[in-house]
Amino acid sequence: MSAQLRLTERRVIAALGGRDRASRIELARLTGLPRTTVIAAVASLVRRGVLVEHEDPGGGPRPVGRPASVVRLADPAGPVAVIVFGHSAASIGVCDYTGTVLARHPIEGARTDDLGAVLAAAKATIGGLAGVRPSIGVVGIPLPFQRGRGALALRRLTPSMLATFPNLQPLPEWLLTDPSRAFAEALGIPVIAENDANLAALGETISGAGRGHRGVVCVTVKDGIGAGLVLDGRLHRGTTGLAGEIAHVSVRDDGPLCLCGNRGCLATVYRNGPQLIDEIQTAYGLPITFEDMQSLAAHGDTGVRRILTDLGRTIGRPLADLAVLLNPDAIVIDGALGPAARYVVDGVREAVDRHAPPMISEALVVRPGTLGDNAQLLGAVALARERHHEELLGDDHD
16 A cells, blocks of 8 residues: 555655544645645545545534545554453453454463463454454563563562562563564464553553543553553653663662562562552451452542552652653553552652642643553554554554
8 A cells, every 4th residue: 555655645644643633724734735735635545445534523624615524544444352461361352443342351371381372372262252353463561571572671580589579470481572473473463562551551542541631651550560651642662662661660779679680669669460459458467359459449448548549659759750851741540440549649649749840740630540451452452553554654663
């Protein structure tokens, strides 16, 4: 398709990248092209199915005699298969480009070191979905991750490290590389691998609590402390793909050694996932599940509220510094926490107000995510759509 695009058409497509839609007048302004040139380019792209035209919901300005309409880039055919590997479980979700979740199933045996077994289980799960045939796959990786290289700067777990982190399970070796090619060959569709917090950040920015904001920091908590950064509608990964790894910000100079090789990282103060529940269980002396914690939070339990607010304060300290450096306009806290998220929000808000100057903090909203466990799925849809747009322009997306 890209070889068939004229220069004017490429400029129109580039102007639509990252936008839901635009009118012909807006495209003329964005591209700097004459309006008649834009109208001709849009007509050609609509006729060939690259763009889709529909009525302008805003009823914006338009040439006399022309119905109010806008255009958007057409989505690729077929839904997106999203394979999410967490610290304790894995699942496959299938989502279409409207944001509708068509299916979700656990992947049995996904924690094995045998990549062949994982690929077979993923293929069988997708193959068992009646009437659902994905056209692209996205793999969510619960590690600091650089596309094309895999997980970075993580040390292998020694017996002494496992003694220090009793609830941390060794990750399969194949997760320490970029698994996208292996999954693509097994599933017979293109596959992109991406950090799980980055996927959640894209989902909340495009479809959730960050919608309409230019700079969004999305913090994950439920299955690992991390963050994704979306700036001006684009995911910011950093030089080596590690942007947003707040779990490895040092918050205690004399703190314990972290798996990353640093000392006193946030991950060693509030250890990810199930260990947050362990801390709550210590206070109550009873086995408590994640759902129990959510219920206690919903009823305003004093102990749970205190632990979660303290967690927010601890996370909020490095987020305050990040706010000064990047000047985002929204911090979104993991919506998968459900009713527990509001207490983390309170703690983050308090820390940001205390440690960031008013000219930064007063322009910054802190709120819970709205997508819950679907944030990564919708982020994967946004990533797949972005790849499709890059392919239209012939850009390198590897």
